[in-house]
Amino acid sequence: MENSSLTGQTNVFQLTDEEMKKISEILSNSMFFTMTCSSKTEAQMCSILLLEFLYFSRYKQTVQRFFGGSAAEGTNIKTSDIDKMIVGPNIYVCSDPGEGKMVRGHVFLVDSSDCSQGHVKLVLLKTDKTIPTIFDDHGKTLNDMLEQKQDGKFLLSNEKVVSFWINFLQKRETSTGPPRTSRHGPCATAKNTDPQGYVKRKIGDVIEQDFAHGIPYCSQTSEGKDWLRDRENFKWPSKKVVAKIKSLSCHAVAVGDKMSKHSDVEWRISYLLWERELVWSFNDIQLQGYVLLKVLLNKYIDPVAPEELSSYHMKTIVFWESENTIDNCWHPKYLLQFVRNCLLRLKCCILSCTLKHFIDRGKNLLLWRLQDPEVKDAIRNVIEEIIQNIITYLMQCVEGIDLNATWVESDGNVEEFLRKCRLDHDPRITYDFRESREPLRLFHFGRSSSLNVNVETVPADFSTLARYIESFEENDRYITDVHASIKNPVKKIIHIRSAIILAKQMLFAKQFSNEKFQKLINFMNENSDLDAISGKLYVATCFVAFKKPDKAFEVMKKIYAASEKYDTLIYAGLCSDCKSMRVSGETLIQERGLPRCSLSKTRNLSIFHDVIFANGDLPILPDALKFECFVDRVFLVHPSVYLFYLKVLCSKSTEKKNNISLLERAVHECDATLHTYRHFNILGYCYFEHGDYEEAFNCYRISFSRTVDNGRPNAAIYLLPILVYNILQKQRFDSDSEIIYQR
Known part of the structure; x- marks a missing residue:
């Protein structure tokens, strides 16, 4: 069994009830921020219901697709x-x-x-x-x-x-x-x-x-x-x-x-x-207990008895235990006790080879399982050891915060453990918990709409988008459980996508009236408040495509003006590890963690998403992003990076260098994510256009280094030959150009 000789083991019977409750709160608070909570599950529920609704609309209300398991519940672990x-x-x-x-x-x-x-x-x-x-x-x-x-x-x-x-x-x-x-x-x-x-x-x-x-x-x-x-x-x-x-x-x-x-x-x-x-009705403790049981199954039970038990068995155990738990026990200080009770129930089920289905109570979920007595004994022994040393085992199940190392360093002394948690770990798991709860809820709601739903919506053609819009207007009653803060942004991105397709058609036609173009812009503006930044950047994109840089600048100024009224913007995308941003003048400052905010001040927070484009958007995209269309069906760009790129495009020659510097800072702030390489491609292209071939080459080199290990297609494979070609076209090589060419 993995980690059979655990350090820092402390038998639960050696601790007082009060000490158990204190440890339990730290464990629960840590899981709240790194693994699961009711707000994450609620957000997942909303996005799943929306995805199912859009699928039903896409297939003309005939075929239905329902998500189940952790994908629907928001209880996924690495093996889900x-x-x-x-x-x-x-x-x-x-x-x-x-x-x-x-x-x-x-x-x-x-x-x-x-x-x-x-x-x-x-x-x-x-x-x-x-x-x-x-x-x-x-x-x-x-x-x-x-x-x-x-x-x-x-x-x-x-x-x-x-x-x-x-x-x-x-x-x-x-x-x-x-x-x-x-x-x-x-x-x-x-x-x-x-x-x-x-x-x-x-x-x-x-x-x-x-x-x-x-x-x-x-x-x-x-x-x-x-x-x-x-x-x-x-x-x-x-x-x-x-x-x-x-x-x-x-x-x-x-x-x-x-x-x-x-x-x-x-x-x-x-x-x-x-x-x-x-x-979906689970509270934080039920969800955390369920996820901990799934991780225990994966880490400790499966290695000794593969395929005998499943996450569905763990879910059923939580159902049964929840039915028999009184209301005042749903508190972080009782998480350890709840998991222990679930494990004791599981142990009894293993011994009797009986686990009744929670709804169909005549059905035994362990029928035909645990037939080998040695396997049955091995599972029972694992469960007994976990129960006896439950603190150490559960601390090793928490992702994102190494509670186990802190516990080991504390030699099982609870007060020392709490002191080290306050010193060494995120303050949110100790004394700032309440002030971080609402920002995290907003983050989960923002991420659910921007990733789960919008990434699927962006490649849709015009007729499919029209069906989506019609369904929202006529069948909205089917998604009354979906929170408005998720449903409304999805509606707006569908309208924005429709407008982008119309804009592409206008560009192809090359003949259109100013009145028609203004109607298009007005329609996009009406839907651009889907978040604090990205919605308006789609409008600015259209102005750039139609060669109206001054109008694009006006949109960007509106972004700064609208964002300054918020204390903090919460970032719900994938292109940066920074989860929040402050706006000061025309400066965007990214910050690592989520802000702390009391419930009374949540009006001072707002969400912003990644800018999402599809390969079919090539005609309307600025030059650096056109190349990304050749390698990805759908791609994301951080709003800060994209905003400064648009500023570079729209600024006068005397201001370009300063704006490129601002873009470079934004790119480095977003470093170390899966999408970093694309940002370096954009920055490199700006340097290339500005004539700084050395910096352009360095950006493309960094971009390649970000994708060489995972084999991901990289638009730099097109950008680098263009750079080399332009170097070769020079009538005379200066020393910098010759160095780049030799590389």
């Missing part, structure tokens, strides 16, 4: 994959033949005979060849998915359905080529690399996506009805959450009981939408 359930139109499952006959479409009747709890067979009740299904759209029919049994009944085959999806995924083209596909339980799994680091935050890491095919029930399952009825006896989940769950569908997904003799035609009942609603 992405779970998606695809629900096609016109196919349904029902438990009552009379109910099924009232439904328009293809209907399957549930048959649970000779099936283990939670699994069913789907017998064709009625079909209509005139009503298309998702299979018809991709070269198959519903009949191709059926299997006829000896009694003449037609059953829906999970094997055939999953094979259909694997074949479908193999034909998909991504930026890194067709994905590697396989079957994983009810899912068709697709694996490809993350070429831009938007998902894994690391170039080249494998993105694993599990696609399950779900068929909705016409009404709630009998087990679901029983569970909802029993909720009256418990405080968690709240009545509001239960009411929401009542409105959500259950689904049958394509996987049978592996021990069944007819596994190929069995389907598992899924409560994905119900369960993610439960996680």
Whole structure:
């Protein structure tokens, strides 16, 4: 087992209750800022609901895509994959033949005979060849998915359905080529690399996506009805959450009981939408306990017993423990106790080989697992050791703050540990916690809209954007749970993207009236308040493209004027490690951490995002960014870098050198991120245009050094030959030019 001989071990029974509570608060506060909290999950919920809404709109309100697991919950750890359930139109499952006959479409009747709890067979009740299904759209029919049994009944085959999806995924083209596909339980799994680091935050890491095919029930399952009825006896989940769950569908997904003799035609009942609603209702302590259990599983249990337990088991343990935890225990000082209680419950489940499904309480999630007594004992021993030394183990699970080293240096002395935390770590985890809570919430909300949603929206064509706009106007009731601070910026970026496409069309036409152009600018201005900076930079981009530098300068002055009314701007992008910025005059000063701010002063904070462009934007982009279109489908630029680049373009020759210096400072402030190289390309191009070939070369050299390890395509491969060509065109080489050429 990893770290079996831990230093700094302190048995929990050696500490007083008060000492345990103090350590627990530090642990909880640290996780709040580095791993998980309810505001992060709420922001993730909003962005996931928006992504699903836009997907539904994109496919003309026929095909639905639902996210599950950590991708939906905001509880992801380094090993997390992405779970998606695809629900096609016109196919349904029902438990009552009379109910099924009232439904328009293809209907399957549930048959649970000779099936283990939670699994069913789907017998064709009625079909209509005139009503298309998702299979018809991709070269198959519903009949191709059926299997006829000896009694003449037609059953829906999970094997055939999953094979259909694997074949479908193999034909998909991504930026890194067709994905590697396989079957994983009810899912068709697709694996490809993350070429831009938007998902894994690391170039080249494998993105694993599990696609399950779900068929909705016409009404709630009998087990679901029983569970909802029993909720009256418990405080968690709240009545509001239960009411929401009542409105959500259950689904049958394509996987049978592996021990069944007819596994190929069995389907598992899924409560994905119900369960993610439960996680979305978690408070900070529930979320932190759940994430800690997942990390413990990954670091300590999986190495001794791979594939025996899963994060779904950990989630179920948290569900059960939450149902039995009283309200006044949801406080940071009780996090250690909550995790310990979850581990004790898990240990009992391991010993009895029984973990009941939280909703379908007749289903045992440990059925057919833990069959090897040695493996079972190994898991139990790991859990017992973690319980006995829970402080040391949990401190090693926290990311971003090395609490364990501080604990070891303190020799298990709690007061010394607290003193060292105050001296050596971020003050937010000790005495500044409350003042940092609201800025962090704003950060999570800003990041969810700018990355999760906008990156997917930017490459959309005009007709797709029009469908998005129409859906917001006509079907906004479907996303009432989405917070306005996320929904409104997404609406505005969709309008901005539409305007950019119209601007490109006007540039191609080369003939347009000033009145038409002004209408376009007015429309962009109306939507440019999507954040503090980037929205206005899209407007300035249009002015530069239409050769109106004075107008672009006016927009930039408005950015400074509007931003100065805020104490701090919170940066919610990926292009800098600095998370905030102050505006003073025409100077932008980036700062590392989030600001501290009491709740009464949150009006003095505002969000700003990265500027996001697509390769199709090439006609409207300034020269340095045109080259980026050749290597990336979508790319990000830090607003500070882009603003100063536009200033360089629009300034008079006497002011260019000073503005290039300001741009250089902004580039260096953003250094050491995945997007640094692009900023150096922009700076290098400005030096090239200014005739400073030595500095241009140095910038391109630095840019290459940032991508050589991860193999990421780099526009410097185009920029450097242009630089060399211009050097060669000189009639006489001065010493600097000759040195560059020799390099």
